[in-house]
Amino acid sequence: MKRILGRVAFNLFAWTIVLVTAFPLVWMVITSVKPQFELFRIPPTFWPEQITFEHYARLLWETPFLLYMRNSLLLSTATTLLVVTVATLGAHSLVRFRYRGRERLAQLVLFTYLLPSVVLILPLYLMMVWIGVANSLLSLVIAYTTFALPYALWLLRSFMQGIPDDLENAALVDGATRMGAFFDVILPQALPGIISTSLFTFILSWNEYLYALVLVNTDEARPLTTGVMNMLISAFNIEWSLLMAASVMMSIPLIVIFAFLQKFLTRGFGAGGVKG
């Protein structure tokens, strides 16, 4: 009896949390398909009386939304590729090679992550101007790399530590070069780690707002976060229905990527050719 009660209580609790978390998302989707006149009706309707996609159409054809979308996709993909490539090689080095200051270096990397990004924005902006890439997508890729790389390095380092040294040694004795062993043996083993790190980096870049706001000031290079804000929220008016439609569409790429990569995340974790 007590156990059943406990279970019911637990389920109630869990579902409450799910509802509280999910409600704004559901509300977002519902609002995005309500016609304009239904938005501010009191009392509000939960299920729209009439479903319309006019906001989506307006967003796609009459605003620079697609440009922002392209920028965000380019930006996040480029950042992810850069960060994951560098972090994978870096983590491998931190785990496998012995050199002076290796541990210190790893700690230092984490230290950079402790600095609030607000502190780094202005110096970063000045540096972008110096090297002549300010106000471009590239400047954002570089900026995002500065905060995503340390974290990615740490994530991947712990993944790499779980790969036995002997696997790489075996490949070396079997005739592989260092790089060959890395590609043939380490990379396939680290794949779940690499995928989750990519996912993490992609989400981080996709949702980033502050750097994008400060470093970029042209529609040509604006990502979705700042672009949508800039376009739909002004001091006098917030275009709620467009904002909701934009939010829905902004979430779609992440959902697609998650759905696609989720099975890779768990695959390979329990697999081991090593006993002991």
Place this chain on the structure above:
Amino acid sequence: MDARRAEGEVRFEKVRKVFGTNLVVRELDLLIRGGEFLSLLGPSGCGKTTSLRMLAGLEFPTSGTISIGGRVVNEVAPGARDVAMVFQSYALYPHMTVAENIAYPLKKRGVPRAEREERVKRAAESLHLTELLPRKPRQLSGGQQQRVALGRALVRDPRVFLLDEPLSNLDAKLRAHMRAELIELHQRVGRTFVYVTHDQLEAMTMSDRIAVMHEGVLQQVGTPSEVYNRPANLFVAGFIGAPTMNLLRGRAENGAFAHPAVRVGLSGHVTPDLVLGLRPEDIVVGEGPFESRIRLVEPHGHEQIAQLDIAGGDVLTIRADAALPLAAGETLRWGVRAARLHLFDAASGLRLDATCTAPQALAA
């Protein structure tokens, strides 16, 4: 066949290895003959695995040279040394099938696909792995993984096989079986095997020669019989043999080894402070000049091992026929086979050339 042997000759010359401030291998001089099965035997941390890894090219010697087949390989990459290694963890590539695992070293050497498949097939057949070829390592038992690791080494026909405690993860029964398979494999391929183990039984049963190491120092190199019958020092004496050799500290007195419980005549040059080594099997039970109380008896089925409390506060381990009625607390008469005892200098620990003549009655 002689060329094949010559290219498998391994030589360590004055090889030292230091990790930080830790001296792991000190001045290792060792010649491993081509085609020989040599075991590096010693307790953990004695430098045997490091020596093997230096031979594989996975560690660099701090100083000294290592050569294979007459060529110094200090600067040669592991893959270019023509050695194969079987790891304690097997180190099979988890994402590859058994066939891909075995083919990997061939692939890295640019062997064409058709020949690769042929050689993998042959290696798999000789190790009874044919049905397992399409499987992944995690679907195999420990013994099967072990054979795949051997197959991956075998398929290349390398000059030297390096085996790092390959049997230590197997259960006792399988280990005995694999020992026999390894002996057979060594005879069949006729290549040099360097086998690292801390298990003296493996070393004794499989090796042509054993190199005993301790604290980074090579203690003795010899055939199993030499190492067993003529241990070069106290460490080897205590390490080889199960149950271990009894070591009694005593003095040279009037041409005899004197200990409160044992007296044995000596011939030859000895030092004043001595250690007498008596293997349990060289102690005669039931007759002889000495008498001691039995402390405990362990029946082993075919025999019994007993410990005696002897005068001077020492404990003596003996082996006795299972039929003998031994019981703790009783007193037992015992003697020694004098010709088979070992004498060591207590100060240096080195074996002395002197021989024991006959046990002498204790002056009560």
